[in-house]
Amino acid sequence: MSDILIDDRIRDWVFLPIIIVMFMIQMFRGLLTKYMDNRKTSQKVTSKAQLAEMIDKNITQQSQRLARLHGLLPDQSFKMKRAHLCDHESGILTKASQKPAKDPMQSMSMMNPAAMADMLKQNLSGIIFMALQYQWVSYFFSGFVIGKVPFPLTQKFRTMLQRGVDVQNLDVRYISSISIYFVLLFGGLQKIQQLMFGDDNDEFVDDTQMQMQMQMMGMPTMPSLGQQNDPGKLFIAERTRLEGVKHTFELNKSQDKAMKSLKRFLMQ
């Protein structure tokens, strides 16, 4: 199949507009998320179930922190803290793990409507933009070939990449405009947006990536917080972990470490 010559006007009026528009929409979404985040007030703990959830979360955080940073505490304090959490009768973790497992229907985050509304809003805005762009591209720019992919592909990709173009023997490398849309979508206008929005927003970046993944897997039915299914097991796990911690106070090793780093410094 000889090379197809593509008109200049396709480049001016189709290729570049699609790229520019999608990029702008991505930037706009970023600004929108930033704006929403700024306006969001802190959530108040309203219901009793929510309060219980917060307490559980704090307990697990405390035990995890203890398990991670135990070297900073001298022996006596560590033992006291561990007993406070893991004691057989009165430790917090044992008491918490004896509570009955929460009803899974109840403990989903429908109990805090503010968080659920936020998540829905985020997801919806992302999905609306995706659907809008898809409709726009496929309505205005369907039925012709836009460009060529540089790598060879099998025939299976023909339906995906040449939607709307009905020429049977056309090389699979020639693609229609919807495929440019997909390439841009999956390829990561996000990353370029990240470059522009700068380094001050690490959490922002994680949120959009997570959001993209959630969109691709369909509407999420449950937030992936494992505590809500069976908190008892989690607490038991935390307790066994804490009890198995071999505690050494790091200050005892500090002389050796100082010697080592001094030697390393003098060797240079």
Add this chain to the structure above:
Amino acid sequence: MEEPKVELDDLEVNQERLKQNTNQLKNLRVYGSLNAGIIAGILGMDGWIGIVIYIAIFLIVSACLAIKMNFKVKEYFRSSYDAYYSGIGTDLLLFLMIWVIFHNLVNIL
């Protein structure tokens, strides 16, 4: 490129500096794959040679990083695998996108 030093001790790595370092590394990788895509697109590379260019530029970026760190990886990142080789698949899609765009702009349209 600013890479503050990270002191590794047994207890805990200085988290903020490690995060800053990995952020800078991520930015660096994005620039690298952008450039690789532009090169592959403009030169009209076809097929598998393009992917080879991507890997080559990725390794060049890692080599420059090593020279900048004076080869002391442990002071800046957790491991040398992390610093040099870890993100190679994630930026591949970005490279493909830029390659397709520039290849079309320069050679075909």
